[in-house]
Amino acid sequence: MKLTPCYDEPLPPAFFPSTAPLPFSRLDFGPGFQWGASAAAYQTEGAWQHQGKGPSIWDDFTRRKGAIRRGEHGRVAADFYSRYETDLDLASALGLTDFRFSAAWARVLPEGTGAVNRRGLDFYDRLVDACLERDLRPLLTLYHWDLPSALQAKGGWTNRSIVGWFSEYAQLMARRLGDRVPQWAVLNEPMVFVGAGHLLGIHAPGRRHLGAFLAAAHHATLAQAEGGRALRALLPDSARIGTTFSCSYLTPHRPGTADEAATRRADAILNRFFVEPTLGLGYPTAELPALRWLLERYQKPGDEQRMAFDFDFWGIQNYTREVVKFSPWLPLQWAALVPARQRGVPYTDMGWEVYPESIYHILKQFSAYKKAPQLLITESGSAFPDAVANGRVQDPARRAYLQAAIGQVLRARREGVDVGGYFAWSLTDNFEWAEGYGPRFGLIHVDYETQERTMKDSGRWYQQFLGGGVLEDGRVQAAVTRQQ
Incomplete structure (x- = not known):
């Protein structure tokens, strides 16, 4: 592979924690480590009504006045449906x-x-084949938040029947693509699509109801395991x-105060709620006693056994840490997150603190579970302002974040954590849900008017790093032989 010239602009020192294990190279991760990038259908594909596709809850939600910044939508997005071969190149x-x-x-x-819409399946056939032709192993996520509108009309995730609907969908995909797709992810971030979509109302389907949240959460937990069984x-x-x-790695705002108990409650909701049922541990109700009787309205005999499934890997998706304080105004968890802007720390376009060490702490936390499977970092990234100038996108802050995050993965790996891959979010810029097209996470810049692609610094x-370059003080040294 031809290596491009490296750029030596100074990098923001705040992005490099003192504990980052520099210098390091790709070779330090071993030959079997997976190096990837991630994308999602609604955020990139476009072609929202093309060749028989039905509408999704995000097609509906983006029509709501005020739901999306600047009234944007994903009807075209990054036009991945038409340009997937270019993006895979x-x-x-x-x-x-x-x-x-x-x-x-x-x-x-x-x-x-x-x-079944055969033309829709044909698209994923072509996409998988195109990956394999380029020696890219496909990792297919079955559900990344875009529920069919027809199912939402029947209650969506609040309807227990969705467990069967999702299992049918999983079986369809497995039968069609299972001979060529070697790795599958059942759900993408259930706490986000359940919490933001059914409790906070800031994501599709835009509901704000505690009962809807609890019902959707329980059914998503069941579907997570049933989907795994359908695939297996x-x-x-x-x-x-x-x-x-x-x-997210959570720390108390004021150690030694009620903020510490609030942090434990927040951890039960944000980090443990969907993980522990897969291990047969049930929901983390010890920290949240009220959750037990609330969930009893939706649980049926045998559900705790049905929620368990022996996954081959967990995808860890981490972007930041959160600082937690006690809040008497938020029932159930009695905890609130302190925004990075109020704490005087560096933050991204999403308002998230720049804290690459979070990925290390989360890997340690999740690997501590007895019977935890292998961990993959399936999303990690940062959004900063970008502009194309003279055919180049200079993004030193994102480059520094990427380097530091990978260093934190190696730190955990050197301490015995079974982490087998790192997938950057995201391959290209894309539609960033309620934030529209403002935040840019991509390694590749997309001009949404022309759909022109430009690789960022x-x-x-x-x-260069994947070509075997050695990272030292933020700069790439002489390249060595690339190792798969």
């Missing part, structure tokens, strides 16, 4: 070994169940089945 040029993407449920089952029944023994969790650094 770029992924291959980066030196990636793996590419994570999601399927749009409504593209293959426009009504969510029943009649149909896929080859060699296939790896996982699911992904959003998680962060992407060029990742390309």
Whole structure:
């Protein structure tokens, strides 16, 4: 692979924790480590009504006045549906070994169940084949938040029938693509699509109701395990089945005060709620006693056993830490997050603190579970302002974050954590949900008017790093032989 020139602008010192294990190279991770980037259907595909695709809850939600900044939507997005071969060529040029993407449920089952849209399945056939032609192992996420509108009309995640609907969808995808897709993720960040979509109302379907949140959360927990079982029944023994969790390293605002108990309660909701049921531990109700009787309204005999599933890996998706304080105004968890802007720390365009060490702490936390499977970092990234100037996007802050985050993964790995891969979020810029097209996470810049792609300096650094360059003080030294 041809290596591009490195750039030597100074990098913000705040991005490099003193504990980052520098210098290091790709070779330090070993030959089997997975290096990838991630994407999601609604955020990138566009083609929202193309070739028989049905509408999703995000198609509906983006029509609501005030729901999305600047009234934007994902009807075209990054036009990945038409440009996937170009984007996969770029992924291959980066030196990636793996590419994570999601399927749009409504593209293959426009009504969510029943009649199959063959043209939608054909698209994912072509996409998988295109990955394999470029030596990119596909990692397919079944559900990345875009529920078919037809199922939402029946209650969506608040309807217990969704467990069966989702299992049917999983079986369809496994039968069609299981001979070529070696790794699968069942759900993407259930706490986000359940919490932001059913309690806070800031994501689709835009509900704000504690009962809706609890029902959706329980049904998502069941679907997570049932989806895993549906895949395992149909896929080859060699296939790896996982699911992904959003998680943040949590610290108390004022140690030694009520903030510490609030932090434990927040951890039970934000980090443990969907993980522990998969291990047969049930929900973390010891820290949240009220949760027990609230959930009893939706649980049925045998559910605790049905929630458990022996995943081959967990996808860890971490962007920041959160600082927690006691709050008497938030029932159930009695805890609130202190915004980074109020704490005088560096933060990204999403308002998230720049704290790469969070990824190390979360890897240590999740690996501490007895019977924890292998961990993959399936999302990690940062959003900062970007602009193309003379054919180049200089993004030293993102480049520094990427370097520091990878260093924290190596730190955990050197301490015995079984972490087997790192997937940057995201391959290209994309539609960032309620934030619209403002925040840019991509390694590759997208001009949304022309759909022109430009590799950012962060992407060029990742390309060099995967070619075997040695990282020292934020700069790439002489390249050595690339190792897969």
